[in-house]
Amino acid sequence: MTTLEELNYCYDFVLNLTIESGKVIRDAFQGSKKIETKAGDWDLVTQYDKKIEAILIDNLARRFPTHKFIGEETVSHSNFLPELTNVPTWLIDPIDGTTNFVHSFPHTCISIALAVNKELEIGIVYNPILEQLFTARRGHGAFLNGKPIKSSNVEELEHSLLCLEASYATIEDIRDIILGRLEAFVSIAHGIRTMGSAALTLCHVAMGAVEGYHSDNLMPWDVAAGVLIIREAGGMVIDTNGGEFNVMSPKLIAVGNCRLAKELVKLIKHADIKTHQRSLLLQTMK
Template sequence: MASQIELDRYYEFVMKLTMESAKVIRDAFQGGKNIETKAGDWDLVTQYDRKVEEILIAGLAKEFPNHKFIGEETVSSNNFLPPLTDAPTWIIDPIDGTTNFVHSFPHTCISIALAINKQLELGIVYNPILEQMFTARRGRGAFLNGKPIVSSNVQELGSSLVCIEASYATIPEIRDVILGRLEAFVSIAHGIRTLGSAALTLCHVAMGAAEAYHTDNLMPWDVAAGVLIIREAGGVVIDTSGGEFNVMNPKVLAVGNHKLAQELVKLIKHADNKTQQKRLAAMQ
């Protein structure tokens, strides 16, 4: 187990590194970017994603040579997702919301989490364009620019602002599932939002600006920091099915409180049943 003194040191060092690497994003935000695709047309990467990740991993590896890393660009280039072990492991998304970044849409951020003994210990989500610094340490609460944040206690779906990542509907195999769930949310919720950055959307739930966020098609680096920030803000993160959340296979249902979380689990199951019935009918 890491001592509080060690955790303080990790936190202070990574905060400095975050601010340093954020300059890359800020300086490049309005300029031209070399763009490539990864998993599909909706999954973009720029030279800046790689540059930010290099700064973060090189800095952390030099300071903490025994630590491990799960970084988006490193995993993408190796085509291999390493397992999460008990060793101190930094889970890094250098630019979450790359499509937003490419379009100069200001919802883009750096997301960094540290897990020790497979438990999330610290989380940082920093939007250098809007200068929003979300932070959390296990057992110490969650903060936006140093001020405590608390998740929403709204318990009625009809009064809730719900965030969903609709862009995954571009993937043919899961389009009907995504649109079925979206239709279910639209017909009941107070409003629907799609921000294009999982890490920042999780932080919006943590600060009570939205009641819930749901998406199934993410990777550990998209969510690790935001999950800790929500939990430290008093919110709930569970698996879409209602079970325990697995950061290495994240099917995300992030909600301000337990009661609303259970309502959403029921709604998603109902929507998926309708989608399944439509699929069966189409086959007959």
């Protein structure tokens, strides 16, 4: 059991560490980067991703030796996703929006969350380029630079600004599904945005800047902090099928309110049916 006093200490420690680590991004932002690929040409990593993750894990491990870690670069290197247990566990994305970072596009951030007994307790998303610090503690609200934030109460899709990560359409196996859903979003929404950072997009849902965000192609470290921030801002995160969200297998719909969630579930299901029918038709024509 982790006490409130211990969680307060964890929060203060990791907040200072995250802000300090943000200097690495800020200092390297305009310069050249050594770029490698992981899962594909679209999945980039730089020496700074590795450097920041090492800073975070090394310092946290020294201060909290019994805690566990699920970090993007550590997992990518081992090709093994650890199980989330009841032990206090930090979920870390050292640079979310690496492609943005490589191109000096300012939507890039550090995302870090603490789960205790599999429950998200602390969430921090920090964009040091635009000086946006999103924070949340379970049961204590969500904040941007210390000021409370609230998710949108817009309930109609046609009045909503929606986010979808269209660049995943570069992956051939899921291209038709992604483009089908994109077409459905474009056809009804007020507007569509692609930020290139899941963590920051989730925070924009939390602050009410966008009404909804959907992606099936994320990892736990992409979403853990942002999910808590949304929940604490009054929004909700569910599975794409409308069920309970699983942070370790994150297929998500993140929205400002319940009614919009139901509308997005229906929209996505209808889009997938159309995509499947189109695929069958093309096969019969061959």
